[in-house]
Amino acid sequence: MIHLVIADDQPLVRSGIRMILEGEPDISVVGEAADGDEAVALVLTHEPDVLLLDVQMPGIDGITAMQRIAVRNVATRVLMLTTFDLDEYVYRTMRAGAAGFLLKDMPGEDIVSAVRQVARGADALLAPAVTRRLIERFAAAPPHPPAAGLAQLTARELDVLRLVGRGMSNAEIARELFIGETTVKTHVARVLMKLGLRDRVHAAIAAHQAGLT
CATH class of the missing domain: 3.40.50.2300 (Response regulator)
Known part of the structure; x- marks a missing residue:
């Protein structure tokens, strides 16, 4: 409850x-x-x-x-x-x-x-609506994708980052990729760590700037 x-x-x-x-x-x-x-x-x-x-x-x-x-x-x-x-x-x-x-x-x-x-x-x-506006605002700025960080991501982590960029929740990503929600949470945490990002909003922005979405 x-x-x-x-x-x-x-x-x-x-x-x-x-x-x-x-x-x-x-x-x-x-x-x-x-x-x-x-x-x-x-x-x-x-x-x-x-x-x-x-x-x-x-x-x-x-x-x-x-x-x-x-x-x-x-x-x-x-x-x-x-x-x-x-x-x-x-x-x-x-x-x-x-x-x-x-x-x-x-x-x-x-x-x-x-x-x-x-x-x-x-x-x-x-x-x-707030997420979309923030992403659009940051995506309109000169792109500065964390290229070095992206190179460190595994194929699955890139898949997760791409879906985070589409505004999907952990549960939605789990259904999309046919994996467990706990596994998604682990991938998101690793993406944030490798790219030096604070939260999933910044991860979504990074995905847009990197052209993943």
């Missing part, structure tokens, strides 16, 4: 997301918060698997709340929620250690999928 806290200053948003998630047999909402301070208190009390946290809230904002949670060494993974897909928010939330960045107007099934992926320990997760 995935235990989850929802933090958003709009009651209708909280109730709507709660209805979506509580309809799933493997997800339990253990608390709701209307501001950042309340979100921190709920996480420290319940230590949920996932926190859905609005970026902009009264009192301390979502990013500050996430930083306060992080220093307490709580294992809760944070999915940031916002109505704005501005790059400023994306960069700040990912730098602060968020496990993902989702838009509130995403389909309900995508939010459910994101919660499950993050609870399973998936790498940094971005809303598809």
